[in-house]
Amino acid sequence: MDIEWLRRFGAAQEDTGQGVRLVCFPHAGGAVSAYVPLSRVLSPVVDVVAVQYPGRQDRYRETPVESVTRLAELVADALEPEEGRPYAFFGHSMGALVAYETARRLAARSAPGPLRLFLSGRGAPxxxxxxxxxxxxxADVIAAIRRLGGTGVRVLDDPDVMEMAMPALRADYRAIGxxxxxxxxxxxxxxTVLVGDADPVVPVARAAEWSGFTSADTDVxxxxGGHFYLDGCTEEIGDVVTAALGVRV
Incomplete structure (x- = not known):
């Protein structure tokens, strides 16, 4: 596992080599820290790691990637799935697309595939x-952030933080755009498709269309909540993840 791309949190810094690994993909402008709450709910039974895209937090000096498919290729290179080690993907918003495209690239390489994709806050491609x-x-990017809400809206009131965040946000919106x-x-x-009932950009019906992209079952x-329903439903999401993966926390 490439530690430049894949990060653990808090007490779960060391990999025990056991249990299902859940690889989490952040939303546009997001970073690994978005998954700290879910990691706290699922660890140590689930090995939660998150993908740190270039251009944010400790990788802020790197050039952000402006293509979903290129980003997926880079993540697939970094993952190197272990034979016999079960894993799953969880992606929110832009992260759902990157997770899906990463799974496609691993399948094309005949690499061990994920047990399940958890696709959150994103309509089908x-x-x-x-x-x-x-x-x-x-201005369009900032308006989109305000519309989507969530904890990320707070950065809009801090000019210094916004100056650091904008390169990644621009790149991510160019990627999904x-x-x-x-x-x-x-x-x-x-x-497993997850969505907020008041999401302003992802109607439930659009999210459910992900079922056409797998030959296996889809659970919606x-x-x-809205686009960032996760902020208030971490425990419930943890229950959905553990039930779908057949583990108990």
Missing amino acids: GLRPEAADRMTCD SYGWEPGPPLDCPF RVFP
Whole structure:
């Protein structure tokens, strides 16, 4: 596992080599810290690691990646799934797309695949970019952040933090604003799709369309809240994850 890309939290810094590994993919502008609460709920029974994209936190000096598929290729290179070690992916918003595309690339390499994909806060892919993802300037990006809400809105009131955050945000919105699904075979692992009932950009019906991208079962879970419903439902999400993976915390 490449520690430049994949991080653990707190007391779970050391890998015991046992249990299911849950690889978590952050949202646009997000970093590994977004998954600290979920890690606290699931550790140590689930080995929670999160992907640190270039251009944020301790990787802020690196150039952010402006392509979902290129980012997926880099993550697939970093993962190196271990034969016999079960793992799953959890991706929120942009992270759902990166998780899905990473799984596709691992399948193309005949690498061991994930037990399940947890796809959160994102509608199923389309052949063309979503209209809501196309940003023409920084003002559009900032307006999108305000619309989506969540704890990330707080950075808008701090000019110094915003100056550091904007390069990653610009790159991430360019990535999702240019992403179009390339036709190919469905994955063969089950999906759990998670969405907030008041998400302003992801209707439940659009999220449910992920079922067309796997030959296995799809389970759709709807939670109270908006795009960042996760902030108030961490315990419930933990229950969904452990039940789907067949483990007990």
